[in-house]
Amino acid sequence: AQTVTQSQPEMSVQEAETVTLSCTYDTSxxxxxxxxxxxxxxxxxxxxxRQEAYKQQNATxxxxxxxxxxxxxxxxxxxxxxxxxxTAMYFCASLGRGAxxxxxxxxxxxxxxx
Amino acid sequence: DTGVSQNPRHKITKRGQNVTFRCDPISExxxxxxxxxxxxxxxxxxxxxxxxxxxEKSRLLSDRFSAERPKGSFSTLEIQRTEQGDSAMYLxxxxxxxxxxxxxxxxxxRLTVV
Numbered sequence: 001a002q003t004v005t006q007s008q009p010e011m012s013v014q015e016a017e018t019v020t021l022s023c024t025y026d027t028s029x030x031x032x033x034x035x036x037x038x039x040x041x042x043x044x045x046x047x048x049x050r051q052e053a054y055k056q057q058n059a060t061x062x063x064x065x066x067x068x069x070x071x072x073x074x075x076x077x078x079x080x081x082x083x084x085x086x087t088a089m090y091f092c093a094s095l096g097r098g099a100x101x102x103x104x105x106x107x108x109x110x111x112x113x114x
Numbered sequence: 115d116t117g118v119s120q121n122p123r124h125k126i127t128k129r130g131q132n133v134t135f136r137c138d139p140i141s142e143x144x145x146x147x148x149x150x151x152x153x154x155x156x157x158x159x160x161x162x163x164x165x166x167x168x169x170e171k172s173r174l175l176s177d178r179f180s181a182e183r184p185k186g187s188f189s190t191l192e193i194q195r196t197e198q199g200d201s202a203m204y205l206x207x208x209x210x211x212x213x214x215x216x217x218x219x220x221x222x223x224r225l226t227v228v
Contacts (some may be wrong), residue, residue: 004156006156033214035216037219043218043220043221044219044222045157045205045219046219047216047217047218050215050216052214055224058225081185091156091157093156095213095214097212100162100169100170100212101147101159101162101170101213102147102157102159102207102213102217103159104157104158105155105156106156107154107155109154
């Protein structure tokens with residue numbers, strides 16, 4: 001079974017600061033994918049970034065980057081130069097090729113203050 | 115294509131009534147997923163379809179819940195004899211094949227059972 005754990009229920013930073021959200025996971029599969037999703041208040045969930053487990057290079061998407069530590073089963077999200085529009089719930093999720101479905105963590109509520 | 119569409123956006127029903135939700139996925143996507151999300155929590159998997167075949171159901175999906183995807187296009191999720199514990203956001207998502215590039219989510223249907 002896959003499990004995903006996000007240990008930070010809430011975080012708050014000032015605009016333009018850098019913030020890192022933590023995520024750990026557990027899986028018995030060798031081939032899997034990891035994702036960060038953003039869910040703004042009352043809006044739909046959107047994909048922020050994805051990582052293929054067999055790739056050692058950390059994924060980046062503009063201001064968003066990950067620190068993927070496969071041996072430690074850790075997958076943190078770094079948001080640089082944070083903006084007010086980054087305020088949202090952030091969910092870490094894993095997808096195993098065998099499991100066939102996304103498994104989500106409990107989420108981190110991120111607030112960017114002006 | 116306008117993404118994944120869910121109707122209705124909100125549903126208030128009395129305990130014991132039946133409700134049905136609809137999801138229209140992205141037309142090219144052969145997989146469709148239903149998740150349930152309670153306030154402040156991550157989405158929990160309910161069931162998924164590949165084309166018209168329902169391939170997996172979670173133990174969360176009691177016999178009061180049924181989902182269909184006739185002709186492999188839109189899907190419906192029906193809850194019979196609703197209970198207050200069914201109050202939640204019901205999310206639909208779709209993906210191409212196994213979802214290695216992520217799922218596309220709809221805006222959800224918020225169910226309130228009074």
